[in-house]
Amino acid sequence: xxxxxxxxxxxxxxxxxxxxxxxxxxxxxxxxxxxxxxxxxxxxxxxxxxxxxxxxxxxxxxxxxxxxxxxxxxxxxxxxxxxxxxxxxxxxxxxxxxxxxxxxxxxxxxxxxxxxxxxxxxxxxxxxxxxxxxxxxxxxxxxxxxxxxxxxxxxxxxxxxxxxxxxxxxxxxxxxxxxxxxxxxxxxxxxxxxxxxxxxxxxxxxxxxxxxxxxxxxxxxxxxxxxxxxxxxxxxxxxxxxxxxxxxxxxxxxxxxxxxxxxxxxxxxxxxxxxxxxxxxxxxxxxxxxxxxxxxxxxxxxxxxxxxxxxxxxxxxxxxxxxxxxxxxxxxxxxxxxxxxxxxxxxxxxxxxxxxxxxxxxxxxxxxxxxxxxxxxxxxxxxxxxxxxxxxxxxxxxxx
Amino acid sequence: xxxxxxxxxxxxxxxxxxxxxxxxxxxxxxxxxxxxxxxxxxxxxxxxxxxxxxxxxxxxxxxxxxxxxxxxxxxxxxxxxxxxxxxxxxxxxxxxxxxxxxxxxxxxxxxxxxxxxxxxxxxxxxxxxxxxxxxxxxxxxxxxxxxxxxxxxxxxxxxxxxxxxxxxxxxxxxxxxxxxxxxxxxxxxxxxxxxxxxxxxxxxxxxxxxxxxxxxxxxxxxxxxxxxxxxxxxxxxxxxxxxxxxxxxxxxxxxxxxxxxxxxxxxxxxxxxxxxxxxxxxxxxxxxxxxxxxxxxxxxxxxxxxxxxxxxxxxxxxxxxxxxxxxxxxxxxxxxxxxxxxxxxxxxxxxxxxxxxxxxxxxxxxxxxxxxxxxxxxxxxxxxxxxxxxxxxxxxxxxxxxxxxxxxxxxxxxxxxxxxxxxxxxxxxxxxxxxxxxxxxxxxxxxxxxxxxxxxxxxxxxxx
Numbered sequence: 001x002x003x004x005x006x007x008x009x010x011x012x013x014x015x016x017x018x019x020x021x022x023x024x025x026x027x028x029x030x031x032x033x034x035x036x037x038x039x040x041x042x043x044x045x046x047x048x049x050x051x052x053x054x055x056x057x058x059x060x061x062x063x064x065x066x067x068x069x070x071x072x073x074x075x076x077x078x079x080x081x082x083x084x085x086x087x088x089x090x091x092x093x094x095x096x097x098x099x100x101x102x103x104x105x106x107x108x109x110x111x112x113x114x115x116x117x118x119x120x121x122x123x124x125x126x127x128x129x130x131x132x133x134x135x136x137x138x139x140x141x142x143x144x145x146x147x148x149x150x151x152x153x154x155x156x157x158x159x160x161x162x163x164x165x166x167x168x169x170x171x172x173x174x175x176x177x178x179x180x181x182x183x184x185x186x187x188x189x190x191x192x193x194x195x196x197x198x199x200x201x202x203x204x205x206x207x208x209x210x211x212x213x214x215x216x217x218x219x220x221x222x223x224x225x226x227x228x229x230x231x232x233x234x235x236x237x238x239x240x241x242x243x244x245x246x247x248x249x250x251x252x253x254x255x256x257x258x259x260x261x262x263x264x265x266x267x268x269x270x271x272x273x274x275x276x277x278x279x280x281x282x283x284x285x286x287x288x289x290x291x292x293x294x295x296x297x298x299x300x301x302x303x304x305x306x307x308x309x310x311x312x313x314x315x316x317x318x319x320x321x322x323x324x325x326x327x328x329x330x331x332x333x334x335x336x337x338x339x340x341x342x343x344x345x346x347x348x349x350x351x352x353x354x355x356x357x358x359x360x361x362x363x364x365x366x367x368x369x370x371x372x373x374x375x376x377x378x379x380x381x382x383x384x385x386x387x388x389x390x391x392x393x394x395x396x397x398x399x400x
Numbered sequence: 401x402x403x404x405x406x407x408x409x410x411x412x413x414x415x416x417x418x419x420x421x422x423x424x425x426x427x428x429x430x431x432x433x434x435x436x437x438x439x440x441x442x443x444x445x446x447x448x449x450x451x452x453x454x455x456x457x458x459x460x461x462x463x464x465x466x467x468x469x470x471x472x473x474x475x476x477x478x479x480x481x482x483x484x485x486x487x488x489x490x491x492x493x494x495x496x497x498x499x500x501x502x503x504x505x506x507x508x509x510x511x512x513x514x515x516x517x518x519x520x521x522x523x524x525x526x527x528x529x530x531x532x533x534x535x536x537x538x539x540x541x542x543x544x545x546x547x548x549x550x551x552x553x554x555x556x557x558x559x560x561x562x563x564x565x566x567x568x569x570x571x572x573x574x575x576x577x578x579x580x581x582x583x584x585x586x587x588x589x590x591x592x593x594x595x596x597x598x599x600x601x602x603x604x605x606x607x608x609x610x611x612x613x614x615x616x617x618x619x620x621x622x623x624x625x626x627x628x629x630x631x632x633x634x635x636x637x638x639x640x641x642x643x644x645x646x647x648x649x650x651x652x653x654x655x656x657x658x659x660x661x662x663x664x665x666x667x668x669x670x671x672x673x674x675x676x677x678x679x680x681x682x683x684x685x686x687x688x689x690x691x692x693x694x695x696x697x698x699x700x701x702x703x704x705x706x707x708x709x710x711x712x713x714x715x716x717x718x719x720x721x722x723x724x725x726x727x728x729x730x731x732x733x734x735x736x737x738x739x740x741x742x743x744x745x746x747x748x749x750x751x752x753x754x755x756x757x758x759x760x761x762x763x764x765x766x767x768x769x770x771x772x773x774x775x776x777x778x779x780x781x782x783x784x785x786x787x788x789x790x791x792x793x794x795x796x797x798x799x800x801x802x803x804x805x806x807x808x809x810x811x812x813x814x815x816x817x818x819x820x821x822x823x824x825x826x827x828x829x830x831x832x833x834x835x836x837x838x839x840x841x842x843x844x845x846x847x848x849x850x851x852x853x854x855x856x857x858x859x860x861x862x863x864x
Binding site for chain 1: 494662670696697699746747748789815818821822823824
């Protein structure tokens with residue numbers, strides 16, 4: 001006599017194999033599951049800054065005070081006579097030019113490697129920062145791809161393995177600190193400037209609290225962000241994806257843990273940006289987002305390495321072009337970036353060419369849409385591996 | 401899990417992003433310019449240029465309005481200003497005093513001579529006793545950057561207000577054409593597009609016949625006829641097509657015109673190519689070398705080399721805020737002594753050619769080239785971002801409006817504009833060149849019209 005269990009099993013098998021189940025029931029179940037999956041759209045609306053520990057009196061992180069700006073640096077030069085000083089100032093009213101070894105006249109921004117300023121500049125020495133562990137080590141030791149450096153601890157003490165060497169380079173320049181003008185302007189431009197429209201779309205979200213796999217797209221948007229009368233950005237307005245420049249579309253994957261989106265790295269993410277009215281591309285290598293999802297958007301960190309030369313040129317064009325306002329002295333800044341570089345080690349020279357960075361960011365919910373007039377979205381690669389960190393995930397329109 | 405990677409070849413990527421200018425020009429006719437009957441003095445001429453018909457002096461050199469603050473007066477003198485000031489009002493002495501030019505040297509006033517005022521042309525009595533022409537109240541000048549009839553080098557396209565080089569030219573003076581009251585001309589990049597009065601680009605549909613619209617109800621959902629008033633009469637290139645009912649529609653060269661529902665006033669000409677529609681141009685697109693393309697960047701459509709890399713001019717701004725000079729003119733012209741301003745953004749004569757790379761003219765191209773807005777010039781050797789003096793040996797490169805063009809060596813992908821506005825103290829900068837915005841549309845653009853100047857005029861009514 002067959003057991004009831006065995007008979008039930010045989011009956012279940014028949015049901016599962018039945019045409020009705022396969023053709024109607026199963027697809028309905030699957031469709032319901034996918035229909036339940038949510039898509040979250042986000043647009044950067046501010047909070048943009050380099051994470052780090054900044055105190056009001058600066059004594060903790062910059063015991064020597066602000067680093068000199070370009071004009072202060074020029075004033076510190078020891079000329080042989082007043083006449084020589086006056087001659088040097090002609091055509092040099094922003095203090096950008098220096099006469100270097102050999103009598104050559106150079107601009108500090110475009111030949112910083114030739115300039116060692118008389119007035120000293122210092123790195124920030126704070127030990128706390130929000131951020132991510134980018135190099136995979138617990139203590140910043142040298143690896144075959146990274147250079148030795150000091151780690152930072154998160155403010156809540158939970159993480160002691162944070163990589164954010166960029167904080168050290170910018171932390172004592174007046175313009176790039178929270179009280180300086182650079183980020184005040186740049187954040188305002190996340191509202192007003194067309195290039196500064198960065199989108200994140202999270203698809204396949206089964207749970208906003210915990211989800212082991214989501215698909216993520218980063219792209220440039222085309223539409224304005226709008227504030228209400230109280231000054232808050234309105235959530236859930238729409239944002240069209242800029243498919244006219246498909247290389248600004250990036251795909252990756254991620255997960256949600258305790259309400260925090262953590263994405264897998266994007267190997268070379270370059271986004272357009274306008275900062276203090278000048279526009280360029282800012283590049284993020286091994287870029288990862290860690291964003292706390294909220295009712296109206298998200299808040300968190302973009303962790304990445306930044307090629308020091310490319311980042312320097314972006315800063316020179318934006319902040320460095322207005323040295324009086326931003327107080328960013330080009331030559332010391334360049335030397336600091338090189339000194340603090342900790343990523344993308346050149347196997348031949350051992351020199352690290354990128355610097356770890358943690359950018360704070362705030363985002364507002366948006367509905368990400370496609371404009372039928374514009375070219376279609378580049379197709380997502382068939383597979384996007386989360387383990388191949390060197391993989392290029394940039395997609396272009398030829399894959400349509 | 402299988403890992404399938406699709407990487408686009410560089411060539412295909414470029415093809416997707418750029419559009420060779422060789423594709424343009426198909427379908428353009430060489431129709432006559434329909435100018436207004438607008439009287440001008442005996443020593444003022446009308447000259448055809450790549451930007452349209454302009455007023456010119458007796459030698460055919462393009463006329464420009466100046467940076468004069470008030471109509472009916474000229475502030476352009478022979479004074480050499482030797483000091484500049486910053487926005488913080490710090491006054492400083494300009495370098496290279498022996499090279500500083502006066503306003504008159506840069507933009508010579510157009511003198512009346514023995515001619516008589518007529519129509520919109522009046523006479524300004526200058527402080528130096530000379531009499532200068534004014535058109536519609538604005539003092540008239542030529543530009544030192546123009547060397548031959550047809551040159552419009554004094555005003556780099558796409559930059560309004562002061563000329564892009566900061567000189568006192570604010571724009572060429574276009575000879576007026578006949579336009580209905582419902583139509584105006586709008587600059588879209590370097591394209592001069594016919595638009596409705598509220599700035600929406602105008603198009604023609606291939607389904608229409610001569611002076612007859614065949615746009616049915618479905619078509620009208622996307623294409624809105626440019627309606628003519630009941631008093632509209634044909635004039636010049638403009639005719640009136642009767643629609644069903646009592647409506648009349650403007651037609652240009654027999655083609656009824658429409659706006660596109662998908663356009664906004666800021667969207668350029670997105671309707672171009674939709675349903676094979678053709679945007680209506682006031683001026684034919686200029687001839688562009690086949691080594692020059694157009695690339696879509698985050699700042700718009702810019703000229704690029706054949707690889708899609710944005711091209712740039714070296715541009716000086718001798719006039720800063722409040723009209724005070726900031727830089728000597730030598731910044732963007734050749735001087736015997738090595739000018740360190742050239743090398744300021746790139747090092748020296750050995751490093752600069754790798755940072756700012758000239759777009760070299762292929763062998764044989766110079767002889768066959770017939771264009772005007774784009775030309776072949778020689779840059780000096782060793783490298784300089786300026787035109788070499790006559791007879792000097794150097795490198796033959798492409799030039800836009802007489803200024804050699806370069807790509808930026810730090811850009812590694814088509815469509816980047818990192819080189820834009822790279823400069824020194826806001827005075828000398830590398831400027832990208834805004835290109836024809838018409839390529840935003842889908843399909844191959846075909847251009848309808850050949851009218852050639854900017855004016856607002858009632859067709860069928862009295863000339864103003």
